[in-house]
Amino acid sequence: MKKFIDLDFLFVNDLITFLNQLKEKGVLPEEYDSNQAAETVYSTLAFEFLLYVYEEEHTEEQLLQGIKNKVDFIFT
Template sequence: MGIREENRKYYREKILIAAKEVFTSKGYEHTTMEQIAEKAEIGLGTAYNYFKSKEELFILSMAENMADTTEINLEDIQYASGNAAEIVTDAIMKHLKKMNWVNKKIWKMAFPVILSSMKSDKMPIQEVLKADFKIMDKIRVLINQLKAEHLLPFDFDTPTAIDLIFGALFLQLSLYVYTEDSTFEQTCERIKADIRFVFNIK
């Protein structure tokens, strides 16, 4: 990696870290690009060289946060309960709790931008999808560990289970965003029920 590319990576990460801090402390509506640039100790023009808008910066900083799967620590998984569905559910819930700092109004803004970015080059959608891939990869490893612990049959269809869990997460989070009276807690309960169904546990 050349010096120029190293500098670009350095400033990009610096801006994302600053954005995450400002969005978290002030909320989306009360955050400006000027505040983010000031927090990152760079000029406003430099910030716009890396990110085209506050919306793009918000979504990418949120995606960076979601891609961090440190909450799903497979080494700390407890298998004593013997309940595969509950073990997988617990791992996913620990990760989803990070999302609750973003209110529904912001998610409603973010969803169309994320979806529309799939049809253009204005938003690096790969950065957003990276979060989903990392989470699902952790769950795949966990399911295989459950097989090794004999808590799931050896022939349990892991790829299909992953697809169903991913679909349930996307559907329920979409319903949460677009259903006015749906709460985050209710959404989590519906996700838990969907995961139990995947593992065929009543």
């Protein structure tokens, strides 16, 4: 279980690094909070995955669309 948690933190850290690179390139505003955004994206993925796993009628298409909608919202 510890290895899975470590992978989760690695993903969040990599996403923070990526978002900071986008800030350096001027794609995202300088004041954009990369840490909050990365944690929110991770939370979105976890939430949508749990819906997909525990709701029998929840389709893969709904999983992907839910992620897309929420990530679009985070970055607009």
